[in-house]
Each structure stands twice: as C-alpha cells, then as structure tokens.
Amino acid sequence: MRALLGVIVDIILLRRGPEHVPASPALLAVVIAVYAAAVAITASLFGPSEQRWAIELVVAITATLVFYQLALTFAKKRERFTQTMTAIFAVRAIFTPLLIPMMGALLAAMKGGQPAPSMLALLLLAGMIWNFVIDVRIVRTAFEWPTPGAVMMVIAQQLVMLAIFIMLVGTPPTPPA
Template identity: 30%
Template sequence: MNKLLRAFVQIATLKLGPEDLPASGFLLGLVTAAYLLTGAASVAFYTSSAGEAALQLAVDLCLTFGFFTLLLVLYRKAHRLLQTLTALLGTGVLLSLIALPLTAWLQALDMSAAEGAPIPAVGIYLIVLWSIAVTGHILHRALEIPFVGGLVIGVAYFVLNLATFAKLFPAEA
C-alpha cells in the first residue's frame, strides 16, 4: 500500500506516469471507492441532500470514465485504460484530500474569496490548476502526445466537467 501511495504521489508530482501502475481491475475498483469517499466528503460541504450528492458523484464518475475511455479508444490506446483511469482517480483522491481542509476552512468562514477569504480560496484554485496539470501529464504519458497536448485536453475536460455540473446542478456550480 505504501508503494502504491508513493506511486500516486510521484504521478501527482509529474515524475511517474500511469504506465508505472499495475493494469488491475481490482486496483481500479479500490481507487474508485476511495475516489467516491473523498468525493462524498467534498460534496457534503455543498449539499445536504444525500440523493443529490449521490447523483453528483455518479455524474462525475460517468463523465470521467466515459470521456477518458472514449479518448483512449480514439487514440487507439484502449489497452492503457485501466492504468490511466487508476492514475486519474488515484491522483484525484490525493488532491481531494489536500483540498478538503481548505474547503472546510472556506465553508467555516461562510464567505467567498471576494468577501475576505483569500487564503483558502487561492489554495483551492491552485489545487484545481495542479489537477489540470496532473491530468495533462497522465494524458501525455498514456496517449504518447506532447505534454502541451495533454494539458489542452485536460483543460477541455475541466471545462466540460464544469459546464455539465453548471447545467445539471445550477445552485452548486
């Protein structure tokens, strides 16, 4: 487990790639469960409805699996799907764990960055940028494209995710 955690940290710091993880459905299942748990903790800050939280997590997971599966199939790299999804979700868990205290801090202040909570808000924005960079790095390695190409796709996915959530859950977006 310690070796796996170190691998996710190394991927999140752009030192290793998804190819350094085992291609394991079991591991993807474990990482998906951890992703859903950290996602539930994050969503709990914004909605008190368990049903809506579950729906948001389902949409997020479907969007993640659907987008990246389609992408790898289009690039003829479907054989890398397990490792790519494991890397994306595993690093997502790490970044969520880093963001959770900042989110709690921001919620405790009950104000936005413009109203006097710049430290947690800036921290969250930096984590979002880090997340996009990590996604770009993972795609760069999985698709064998330049890092900038992976970054562009990472930004496109972020915008798609944001637009989807703004449309489906307007109060939370």
C-alpha cells in the same frame, strides 16, 4: 499497497507516470471506491449544505470514465485505459479531501458577507492548479501527445463533465444576495 502509494506520490510529484501503475481492473475499482468514499465523507462534513455532491460525484466518475474510454479508443491506445484511470482517480482521492474543506470555508465566508481569507483562496488555487498539472501530465503520457494537446484534452473532459451535470441537474441555484 505501500508500493502503490509510493507510485501515486511520485505521480503527484511528477516523477512517474500512469505506466508505473499496475494495469488491474480490480485495483481501478478499489481506487474509485476510495475516491468516492473520500468525496462522500469530506463533502458531507465540509461541503456547503445545498451542494448536490452525490450527483456531482456520480457524474464526475461516469463522465471521466466514459470520456477517457472514448478518447483512448479513438487514439488507438485503449490498452492504457486502466492505468490512466487508476492514476487519475488515485490522485483525485488524495487531492479532493484537501480541496473540498477549503472550498467550503471560502463559500461560507462569502455567504456570510465576509471577505474570503486570501491565504485560503491562494492555497485552494494552488491545489487546483497542481491537480490540473498532474492530470495534464497523466494524459500527456497516456496519449503520447505534446503538452498543449494534453491541456486541451483535460479542459475538454472538464467541460464535458460540466455540460453533463448541467443537463442532468440544471444550473446550481444562485446564492441569495
């Protein structure tokens, strides 16, 4: 377990890639469960009350798994699915509990008519950008593609996830002015 955490930290610091994660379906299931628990706890404690975090969580997990399963199959790299997903969900399990409270605080400040704290907004932006960079690095390594292709793949996955969420739930309610 300690060795796995070291690998995940190295992935976050861009020193290693998903190929260093054990290819274990059981480990992938555990990592997804840890990610789901982390999101559930932080979203229920720090997320906006009207946020549909449970539906968002199910859509995020399912869409990510299906999207990359199809993409890796089409790229003829299906054997890399387990390691790639383990790396992506392990990174999300670490980043999401850090980002949700920041986003909740920013949304609460905006709802209250107060200006959003700029340092908090910058930290949230930096965390989201770093998470994106890590996802691109994982995808680039898994698919053996150049960086622009990996960037497009990660953006496509996010857009597919957003489209699925909108189709299932509709657009989120607009906050009152």
